[in-house]
Each structure stands twice: as C-alpha cells, then as structure tokens.
Amino acid sequence: MLKKTTIISIILIVLISFVLISYQSKGLLLFDKIHLYSLFYPIDYLQNFFNEILKTKDENRDLKEKLYEMHLQISSTNELIEENKRLKELLNLKERKKEILTIAKIIKRGANKFLKTVWIDKGKKDGVKVNMPVITINGLVGKVIFASEDFSEILLITDPNFSASVRVERNRIEGVLSGAGTNLCLLKYIPLEEEIMVGDRLITSGTDGIFPEGLSVGVVRKVDRKRGVFQNIEVVPLQSELKIEEVAILKSLP
DSSP states (O other), X not given: OOOHHHHHHHHHHHHHHHHHHHHHHTTOOHHHHHHHHHHHHHHHHHHHHHHXXXXXXXXXXXXXXXXXXXXXXXXXXXXXXXXXXXXXXXXXXXXXXXXXXXXXXXXXEOXXXXXXEEEEXXXXXXXXXXXXXXXXSSSEEEEEXXXXXXXXXXXXXXXXXXXXXXXXXXXXXXXXXXXXXXXXXXXXXXXXXXOOOTTXXXXXOSOSSSSOTTOEEEEEEEEEOSXXXXXXXXXXXXXXXXXXXXXXXXXXXO
C-alpha cells in the first residue's frame, strides 16, 4: 500500500501537468518563447560575432592580396618607365655620336674571379669586335675582350688588366687609367710636380688607338704625393659597375 503522502504528491504532479498543458493550449506560449530566446540569445550573439570576425579576416586577406598585386604592378611599371628612359637617353646618344655601333643589355656578371667583366646580349652578328669601347650615358665602362656570334664579354675599367689613355679636363695633364681591382681606378704616371686636385674630372685623350677622345671617365678621389716617383691617385668612375644595365658599343677607331 502506498503511503498517503505519496498518493497526494502524485495527484499534485498530475494536476500541475494538466494545468501546464492547458496553459499552453490557450496560446500562452509567448512567455516560453521569450524565455527560451533569452536563454539562447548570448549563444546566437557570440556565434554571429565570431562569424563577423572570420568574414572580416577573409576580407582583410583579400584586400592584402589585391594591395600586393597593385604594388607589384606599380613596381613593374616603374621599372619599365626607368628602362624606357635609359634606352631613350642611349638612343639620343647614338643619334649624336655616329660612332656608336649598337646598344646592348647586360645579361650576367663574369664568372672568372680574376677578371672584372660583364656579358652583353650582342655579338659578332651585330658587328661587335674585340677592343671596341663600351660606354653608358654616364661615362666609360670598359672594352670588349671576347665576342661570340650572339654574346660578348666586357672588361670593366676597374679591372687591373684594363688601361686607357686619359687627361685631366681642367689642365690637360695626361696619364694612364687602370683598374684598382675594387670599385675604384688609378691614375698612373703623373709626376710629383704636376698639379692634380681632388674633384678633377678625367676624360679619354684618344692617344691609345682604342678609345676616342673626350669620353667621360671619372673624378679624382684622393691624391698622395708622399712616396715614389709618381703621384698615387685614386679615381671614382662616373659609371658605377654595380649599376650598369644597358651599354652602348662604339665602333673601333679608324
């Protein structure tokens, strides 16, 4: 036999259940919906919040990719503009100087560690020959030391094996320019009594039978008269060997 209190509890539970069912059946579900919404609203909010964050990250990534693409396009365009400018200047130089044979592009640095050279994309089929002078719009670069059908090797003026007859533009004193094996050149065979000053500009003298007269070469950087028979003179080339991209090949002297 069930206890009296147990029976009463069961009856109360049944009555409460009927009341709730009746409460819902009369269309009073709004309270429950609001109550449930209030329970789940923070979860929905957090889910929407994180969805927005992920969406923003994706948009930022897309924007960054577009910015990089624009940057590369702008860099490429600027490079083309600079190259176009240099080529126009070389072409203008060719129009002024009829002795220019052709214009060439540097394609690689020399592999021989004992020589300071560069290779160009022009060769015998373009008329290039050994000992032809090589210049840029800034000044003397070197001379051709080897030519195949399609390519040629240029000995730079900074190589110790290079030499050219030059003169000081200011007072016409003449000497020989050779490479120092670094990014500098040396002006040789200038007697101690001759006046050479820092800042003096050098040009080719045209007396060596290879380089025509008047090509810009470099600027005197240092003068030392303390020892030896001749002055020790350092020269900075007007054309940096690290910045050469296109060159002009001059015809050989007659």
